[in-house]
Amino acid sequence: MTNSKTTYASVLYEGTFSVGLDKKFVRIDRDDPPAKGALKLSLNPFLIHTPDRNYLFDCGIGEFGEDTGPETIRRNLEQHGLTEFDVTDIFLSHLHYDHIGGLAHREDGYWELTFPEAKIWVSKKGWEKVTAMDKYYDGEKTEFISFIDAKADLHFLSEEDQPYPDMTVKKIGGHTEFHQVLLFDDGEQKYMQAGDVIGTKGSINRKYAAKYDFEPKVSQQMREELARKAFDEGFTIMSYHEDRNPLYKLTGYDEKTGYSTENVDSYEPA
Template structure:
């Protein structure tokens, strides 16, 4: 097995929305905002080469939306999904599976391309993986979250016949995290604070356990308990899930892989007087 960090575009989001109840006087020292109160964030994907499978976890924002849509997010940086795959020696057609942590546009927008006026799968040889509960949540969205679920990113996946669902696991308590097996080396965790049944891939790799933490922990700076995004549908659920997961991760020496942190790819954890915090921060290729 080999793992590759796949960088796509950087984008900007409102700092207050990203850090929730934490005051700007504090979070602005961690990720400095511009004159519009916007901070820079990554859309980092994970590529897993596992036997005859080439699995991509999330795929960024894509490129098929309107100029007006993209103007809200200030895409920038030197990377694209295609360029990053090429640098690792792969192309879109090599991908066999796409695991979508959830269906917000910045995580699944690259799933579908617009070709000759038609919406078609960007990974023509891949199976796309979601789960039934989250799929229903995205296709019939609530009024608060529907702006993040764009039908052109979602419905063509099912129409292509390439959509499959991972079976979800009911948590035994609010403090526990359900988990299901995807393959010999990959299991899927389920969390519900950010959005219904978001999936977090957990990978056995070189004697380590790596968890792609998606929007449970967007960055290293979201490890402290109060740092919960304003975007989360159920922030108290996120709080419970963070406590449970971070305790488990600390006790079992998990490595966290960050999707949105613009600078930090991975970290280990340590216990401090203030609670669990990042310990060693490093690039994935250092493993």
């Protein structure tokens, strides 16, 4: 593990994808438009390194996209002097496979944990709902979720919980029934990751109720409340699906134009 005493956050960018109604993640360039009728989604797991722990906020798509696999996040961690064994804790905003698929892989032909030493922090009710399903998307992903349920070091979160002094989670719902906001606050640095409720920077100043959300109106309400919290309390927002600048702060507010933003650099080791 890196011996850095500095707390920092970094973006572990996995790629940009065109995602249609078939839910297949087809890799495209960051600057390319998605296919007709498809969404453009970038995937950004976040690393928060502290002197004591290495947190991941969501962990990517794993093998479930085009030209994807655990080698990407390993390579990104290596840039910080870390390996997959150095990840101590993974906090999951929700249980869609583009956010949790990185938990396991089959590089050797059978399921293995990608982060063998990590505690996996997940909504208790959300996990119960997923594991009670007859099918999690399809047969392959159902095998994946069963493996995680049996082999991972799972730790279940209440609707509002504080597993560490610098980590708080709270159920916000909206995009999924048991969606969570992940909040890091060590007294000096503050980070907020709200999964797909604030999936992109542009969503901050858009008033919309997305049809793909579990409860569109709740998602819209929570997006507004969390933006106000980030602005009032100085949180850096982490937007998992943002193409270019997924780390940013809200620096001002105008009733007509909404929030102004300032990009925050992802920590890159010298």
